[in-house]
Amino acid sequence: MTLLRSISIYSVTFLWALLYWLTVLLPVLLAALLPAARRRHRMRMILLWFGLTTVRWAWRPFFKVHYEDRSGGVRRPGIVVANHRSAIDGFLVSLPKLGMAQTVNGWPLRLPVIGHVARFAGYLNITEWDYETLKARAKEVLASGDPIVSYPEGTRSESRTMNPFRSGIFRVAMELDVPVYMLCIAGNEYMPDRKFRFREFRDLSVRLLGPLTEEEIDRCATAYALKQKVFRLMAGELAEMDAELDHEKTI
Amino acid sequence: MDRNEIVKAVNSIFIERFELDEAELTPEKNIIEELELDSLDIVDMIVGLQQKFGIMLRDNPAIRNVRTLGDVYDLFEKLAAEHPEIVERLK
Numbered sequence: 057m058t059l060l061r062s063i064s065i066y067s068v069t070f071l072w073a074l075l076y077w078l079t080v081l082l083p084v085l086l087a088a089l090l091p092a093a094r095r096r097h098r099m100r101m102i103l104l105w106f107g108l109t110t111v112r113w114a115w116r117p118f119f120k121v122h123y124e125d126r127s128g129g130v131r132r133p134g135i136v137v138a139n140h141r142s143a144i145d146g147f148l149v150s151l152p153k154l155g156m157a158q159t160v161n162g163w164p165l166r167l168p169v170i171g172h173v174a175r176f177a178g179y180l181n182i183t184e185w186d187y188e189t190l191k192a193r194a195k196e197v198l199a200s201g202d203p204i205v206s207y208p209e210g211t212r213s214e215s216r217t218m219n220p221f222r223s224g225i226f227r228v229a230m231e232l233d234v235p236v237y238m239l240c241i242a243g244n245e246y247m248p249d250r251k252f253r254f255r256e257f258r259d260l261s262v263r264l265l266g267p268l269t270e271e272e273i274d275r276c277a278t279a280y281a282l283k284q285k286v287f288r289l290m291a292g293e294l295a296e297m298d299a300e301l302d303h304e305k306t307i
Numbered sequence: 308m309d310r311n312e313i314v315k316a317v318n319s320i321f322i323e324r325f326e327l328d329e330a331e332l333t334p335e336k337n338i339i340e341e342l343e344l345d346s347l348d349i350v351d352m353i354v355g356l357q358q359k360f361g362i363m364l365r366d367n368p369a370i371r372n373v374r375t376l377g378d379v380y381d382l383f384e385k386l387a388a389e390h391p392e393i394v395e396r397l398k
Contacts, residue, residue: 187347220343227347280348281326 061254072114099177100155107150121260123151133203134235140207142244149205151262157197159206194228221287227279235267238290242297261297313383320355334377361396
């Protein structure tokens with residue numbers, strides 16, 4: 057069943073991706089001719105809609121995703137911190153419908169088509185850049201009015217327990233004086249697992265929280281204190297979301 | 308200067324800068340694995356210790372061998388013996 061499940065969702069995702077990228081080929085080529093700032097924003101929107109349509113349309117036959125915005129809307133660009141349980145998180149972060157630049161390890165930027173567009177969109181390469189470069193590029197993204205989504209765990213946890221957070225992106229938030237939002241993603245710890253197998257299909261829950269305001273951030277003495285505060289808030293919310301999903305599953 | 312004063316001074320950095328509970332600060336705690344400080348946090352820790360003890364640590368090779376909180380206490384116990392100005396500063 058795991059094999060059949062995995063083949064079916066990957067086939068649908070591949071076909072959807074083919075259709076989507078063929079459809080947006082002309083807009084992508086036209087966007088590439090725009091001045092840098094507008095080009096990056098346009099590319100982010102193209103990636104956003106790829107993520108959103110994949111989650112809402114292509115994956116609909118397999119599972120549903122319940123999204124809830126408890127942040128009151130992202131009024132000011134800031135850092136959106138997401139937990140990272142599985143490889144589909146890169147798609148799920150599109151649910152707040154924000155043209156965001158994601159922080160990524162080097163490999164997604166080497167993917168055909170999507171990797172090129174992500175580079176044009178100004179995605180932030182956290183493995184190859186030093187802290188000062190990351191901060192300078194983050195400042196550019198935020199100045200253009202777009203938020204940044206980051207996975208401070210660094211790698212997929214593939215479980216309900218978050219990995220310890222790294223401090224870099226929290227230091228960026230503190231030094232650039234921007235709000236921090238929290239995007240909690242629950243239910244996808246085995247969707248897919250580390251070997252990219254879908255051991256199950258189950259409905260997911262995604263919740264946007266925050267923001268932690270500049271004042272709340274200023275009360276943290278260091279990036280470490282801020283990351284631990286965010287970790288505690290997200291861990292509490294995720295425990296609640298997991299319990300809700302388990303309850304729904306048993307009904 | 309006795310070890311208790313060193314422990315108290317070092318712990319104050321972890322409490323003030325990292326908002327850790329004093330109960331968590333035991334000598335066997337690994338700074339990276341158990342207290343969850345990463346490389347950027349370590350820079351903050353070094354800056355805090357430098358300010359507290361009034362001594363430069365960045366060029367001190369011994370700081371690279373620090374793994375646990377107990378190693379930090381040992382290092383400053385040794386530094387306090389070598390640099391009387393540390394004792395004066397903490398008075």
